[in-house]
Amino acid sequence: xxVTFPHMGNLHxxxxxxxxxxxxxxxxxxxxxxxxxxxxxxxxxxFACYPLKLNLGNFLEARExxxxxxxxxxxxxxxxxxxxxxxxxxxxxxxxxxxxxxxxEPPQEGWGQLWRQIRQLSPSCSYRTVMRAIALGWAxxxxxxxxxxxALRCRCAEKSPGALDLALSRALDAVDRALTPKGVYQAARxxxxxxxQVTGPLDPERPxxxxxxxxxxxxxxxxxLDLERRLGKxxxxxxxxxxxxxxxxxxxxxxxxxxxxxxxxxxxxxPYLAHFAGGHARETVGSTVLYSKQGIDxxxxxxxxxxxxxIVAQGVLGxxxxxxxxxxxxxxxxxxxxxxxxxxRLEAFVDMAVRRRKRRQATSSSTWE
Amino acid sequence: MVKRAPARLxxxxxxxxxxxxxxxxxxxxxxxxxxxxxxxxxxxxxxxEAGARLAVDEACLPVKLFYGHVAELLGRxxxxxxxxxxxxxxxEYTCPKFLGLPDMIxxxxxxxxxxxxxxxxxxGPGRLYKASCVAGHSLGASACRALAACRQGxxxxxxxxxxxxxxxxxxxxLGEGGTDxxxxxxxxxxxxxxxxxxxxxxxxxxxxxxxxxxxxRLGHQVLTAEVIPPKAVAATAARLPKAxxxxxxxxxxxxxxxxxxxxxxxxxxxxVSFGCGPDSMVGELIQREAAQTMRVPYMALTLDExxxxxxxxxRLEAFLDMLGRxxxxxxxx
Numbered sequence: 001x002x003v004t005f006p007h008m009g010n011l012h013x014x015x016x017x018x019x020x021x022x023x024x025x026x027x028x029x030x031x032x033x034x035x036x037x038x039x040x041x042x043x044x045x046x047f048a049c050y051p052l053k054l055n056l057g058n059f060l061e062a063r064e065x066x067x068x069x070x071x072x073x074x075x076x077x078x079x080x081x082x083x084x085x086x087x088x089x090x091x092x093x094x095x096x097x098x099x100x101x102x103x104x105e106p107p108q109e110g111w112g113q114l115w116r117q118i119r120q121l122s123p124s125c126s127y128r129t130v131m132r133a134i135a136l137g138w139a140x141x142x143x144x145x146x147x148x149x150x151a152l153r154c155r156c157a158e159k160s161p162g163a164l165d166l167a168l169s170r171a172l173d174a175v176d177r178a179l180t181p182k183g184v185y186q187a188a189r190x191x192x193x194x195x196x197q198v199t200g201p202l203d204p205e206r207p208x209x210x211x212x213x214x215x216x217x218x219x220x221x222x223x224x225l226d227l228e229r230r231l232g233k234x235x236x237x238x239x240x241x242x243x244x245x246x247x248x249x250x251x252x253x254x255x256x257x258x259x260x261x262x263x264x265x266x267x268x269x270x271p272y273l274a275h276f277a278g279g280h281a282r283e284t285v286g287s288t289v290l291y292s293k294q295g296i297d298x299x300x301x302x303x304x305x306x307x308x309x310x311i312v313a314q315g316v317l318g319x320x321x322x323x324x325x326x327x328x329x330x331x332x333x334x335x336x337x338x339x340x341x342x343x344x345r346l347e348a349f350v351d352m353a354v355r356r357r358k359r360r361q362a363t364s365s366s367t368w369e
Numbered sequence: 370m371v372k373r374a375p376a377r378l379x380x381x382x383x384x385x386x387x388x389x390x391x392x393x394x395x396x397x398x399x400x401x402x403x404x405x406x407x408x409x410x411x412x413x414x415x416x417x418e419a420g421a422r423l424a425v426d427e428a429c430l431p432v433k434l435f436y437g438h439v440a441e442l443l444g445r446x447x448x449x450x451x452x453x454x455x456x457x458x459x460x461e462y463t464c465p466k467f468l469g470l471p472d473m474i475x476x477x478x479x480x481x482x483x484x485x486x487x488x489x490x491x492x493g494p495g496r497l498y499k500a501s502c503v504a505g506h507s508l509g510a511s512a513c514r515a516l517a518a519c520r521q522g523x524x525x526x527x528x529x530x531x532x533x534x535x536x537x538x539x540x541x542x543l544g545e546g547g548t549d550x551x552x553x554x555x556x557x558x559x560x561x562x563x564x565x566x567x568x569x570x571x572x573x574x575x576x577x578x579x580x581x582x583x584x585x586r587l588g589h590q591v592l593t594a595e596v597i598p599p600k601a602v603a604a605t606a607a608r609l610p611k612a613x614x615x616x617x618x619x620x621x622x623x624x625x626x627x628x629x630x631x632x633x634x635x636x637x638x639x640x641v642s643f644g645c646g647p648d649s650m651v652g653e654l655i656q657r658e659a660a661q662t663m664r665v666p667y668m669a670l671t672l673d674e675x676x677x678x679x680x681x682x683x684r685l686e687a688f689l690d691m692l693g694r695x696x697x698x699x700x701x702x
Binding site: 044045046047048049076077078079080082083085086087089090091094272273274275276277278279281303305306307308309311312313314315316318319332 | 464466468473477487609614641643645657
């Protein structure tokens with residue numbers, strides 16, 4: 001069966017490997033373009049959040065390439081993401097393009113339901129092939145996270161413009177081609193060396209900017225208007241609060257797999273947001289508190305317009321910013337956001353971060369003297 | 370000489386959000402604990418302005434109204450009642466914004482004393498007693514007194530629900546709309562029109578744009594989601610491909626599907642506030658269902674703090690004219 005999936009950053013590399021490994025045929029949707037955005041926005045509910053619209057655009061374009069089924073994540077609320085698949089299914093049906101939706105989530109009818117769904121995608125696959133596929137996919141997720149973190153850190157120090165992105169895409173291709181977990185880690189190591197070759201030493205005066213917020217908007221460059229690349233080009237080192245691997249461990253797996261950082265964030269958020277509020281609200285608040293103690297010069301919160309959990313976080317971030325003396329910029333984005341507007345705001349924010357760092361260094365050196 | 374009783378703690382309850390669902394419980398509970406309950410006034414233009422100024426820009430209208438009502442209460446009361454209502458049904462949630470409401474209010478109004486208790490009934494209704502004890506503790510009452518107050522609250526809430534089951538809308542059962550609006554909206558002899566949406570929008574004096582009284586004045590019979598039998602709503606909602614995890618939206622969706630499939634009304638108006646997350650999804654499902662069944666005309670009205678009455682009434686008028694023509698031509702029921 002031809003299986004497609006929504007884009008989210010570079011995640012397609014890992015999902016493609018899993019789908020291939022269990023014996024189904026992956027259809028990678030075309031990368032998100034203006035057409036994807038238009039298609040998605042045309043058929044989605046007007047006030048739905050941006051990721052739903054982009055997902056739908058992906059599905060419609062993948063269907064043109066012959067996709068018959070969709071694999072995507074789900075949830076148990078209260079974030080809207082938990083009901084994406086059902087609404088998208090209804091929309092696709094009424095458009096006359098039904099796709100079989102396979103939703104990976106804590107199943108309502110026991111784990112057997114999940115197994116039956118996997119068997120629908122590939123009737124002949126065995127338990128062992130599924131395990132092997134997951135091992136390969138997980139290795140790729142890890143490799144992607146490592147490469148992305150390295151690129152975010154040293155984009156501000158690339159030797160010639162565009163050299164780092166070229167090296168990164170080569171490294172991602174190598175990870176994509178690898179057929180075993182061992183090969184994946186090999187490719188990741190070589191990729192990181194490649195990245196190191198095209199970058200010079202990091203400027204000790206560089207501003208450090210953290211990106212927090214809703215996971216899809218943080219991970220998908222087409223949705224956040226290339227936020228992280230823009231920041232890198234403006235000379236900032238970028239730190240990200242969330243990576244795919246961590247997100248899977250924290251959200252799709254049982255609680256014992258929850259990363260330690262996740263617990264620290266929840267604790268740091270507690271004085272400001274004492275309860276889970278869906279999505280990544282607590283992580284956004286907690287990361288901002290922690291970053292203020294880690295020498296970060298500014299935090300950018302990205303959220304899709306009308307995102308409920310992030311609005312809750314935004315409601316208390318003002319207090320976090322005052323109490324911990326850390327600048328916070330919130331970007332609410334959707335299909336109407338213009339790159340120029342974002343660029344202007346980022347330039348101003350990075351300028352502010354640079355000045356702030358200089359001022360702090362001046363005051364701290366004078367106190368030491 | 371008569372000894373003066375110690376001054377009772379004045380607890381302010383904002384007339385917004387879940388006030389329209391649980392105020393009878395809250396009042397009985399707080400009064401049983403010896404507090405004086407102070408309710409904010411009906412929403413006015415001033416409330417809307419204050420709310421829009423104090424809340425985050427992206428917040429939806431009902432949350433902004435809540436800020437406005439809290440601002441109105443400040444200075445008149447000793448504490449403000451902002452419970453954290455996480456869940457009122459098993460395996461369901463309310464809205465993410467209710468989950469963070471006490472935190473948002475606490476940081477917007479630094480000087481206010483907030484009484485907050487977490488009501489999380491996802492693992493069974495027994496958790497309500499725990500929430501009551503926590504609230505009682507912060508009001509200086511023993512667990513024993515808090516439990517007794519909780520039982521009084523439950524009794525008051527049951528009376529409120531009985532009123533709604535007999536055809537009164539939540540607003541009427543709470544005495545909203547004053548004395549010029551006696552009796553229940555279910556009377557009327559022209560069209561049967563269902564106005565579906567969150568109770569805190571539909572029954573709000575300002576946010577609801579007076580749609581209910583307007584329809585009633587014109588002689589229509591009006592139904593809201595609260596008056597539709599909960600059992601029928603639950604049974605309809607149970608047939609969804611995946612159980613909906615938002616309690617209030619489930620009620621709206623269940624009522625809409627129930628009315629659409631059985632053709633029990635002449636028209637459905639769904640009232641949505643701009644930026645409401647759950648409604649953006651539920652509204653889409655209702656709209657597509659209405660288009661599929663083709664039995665009952667359906668209109669969605671999106672309201673925010675900038676909505677003008679004239680615009681809303683024009684659309685309402687057009688909808689009513691269309692219903693009239695359907696009857697004249699013998700279409701539908």
